[in-house]
Amino acid sequence: MNTAHHLTRRRLLGHTLAPAALLWLSGCATLNSRDPLRVNVVGVEPMAGEGLELRLLVKLRVQNPNDLPIEFDGAAIDLELNGKSFASGVSNQKGEVPRYGETLLNLPLTISAFAAVRQAMSFNDVAEQGELPYMLTGKLAGGLFGTVRFSSKGLLKLPK
Known part of the structure; x- marks a missing residue:
C-alpha cells in the first residue's frame, strides 16, 4: 500500500470517527440531564417475618417523565x-418504565426489631405534631443506561 493511499484512509477514518465520538459524547451528556423519576x-401489605423482624410488601408507582424508556433488572x-x-x-x-409512562414495583421491606x-420510643414527640416526616431513597439497577436513582419525601398525616 502506498503512503498517499494510507494517509487518505487515515483521514477518512478520522473524519468518520470524530463526528461519531462527538455524537456519542453528546448523547451521554443528554442522558445525564434527564428528569428524575x-x-x-x-x-x-403485611408479610410473614422471621423472629423479631417485621416484613411489609410496599407497592410503588414509578413514573418516567422522560422521552426514553428505563429498563431495570433489580431494585x-x-x-x-x-x-x-x-x-x-x-x-x-425486571421490567421497564415506559417513556412518559409508569409502572408498579413490588418490594418487600424488612424492619428490624x-x-x-427506636421509632416507638420517639413516637410521642411526633404524635404531638400530627405528622411523621419520611424519606424514601432507592435505585433501579441495570438496563441500557445503568443504575437510575430516585428519592421521595414528605409528611405522613397521623390519625388523631
Whole structure:
C-alpha cells in the first residue's frame, strides 16, 4: 500500500470517527440531564417475618417523565421515618418504565426489631405534631443506561 493511499484512509477514518465520538459524547451528556423519576407509595401489605423482624410488601408507582424508556433488572429502597433509618428492601424484579409512562414495583421491606423499638420510643414527640416526616431513597439497577436513582419525601398525616 502506498503512503498517499494510507494517509487518505487515515483521514477518512478520522473524519468518520470524530463526528461519531462527538455524537456519542453528546448523547451521554443528554442522558445525564434527564428528569428524575417520580415515585409514590401506593400500597402497603403485611408479610410473614422471621423472629423479631417485621416484613411489609410496599407497592410503588414509578413514573418516567422522560422521552426514553428505563429498563431495570433489580431494585433497592431505604425508608427513613422521622430522620432515622427504618426499613430497607430489595427485589430482583425486571421490567421497564415506559417513556412518559409508569409502572408498579413490588418490594418487600424488612424492619428490624431495633428500628421498630427506636421509632416507638420517639413516637410521642411526633404524635404531638400530627405528622411523621419520611424519606424514601432507592435505585433501579441495570438496563441500557445503568443504575437510575430516585428519592421521595414528605409528611405522613397521623390519625388523631
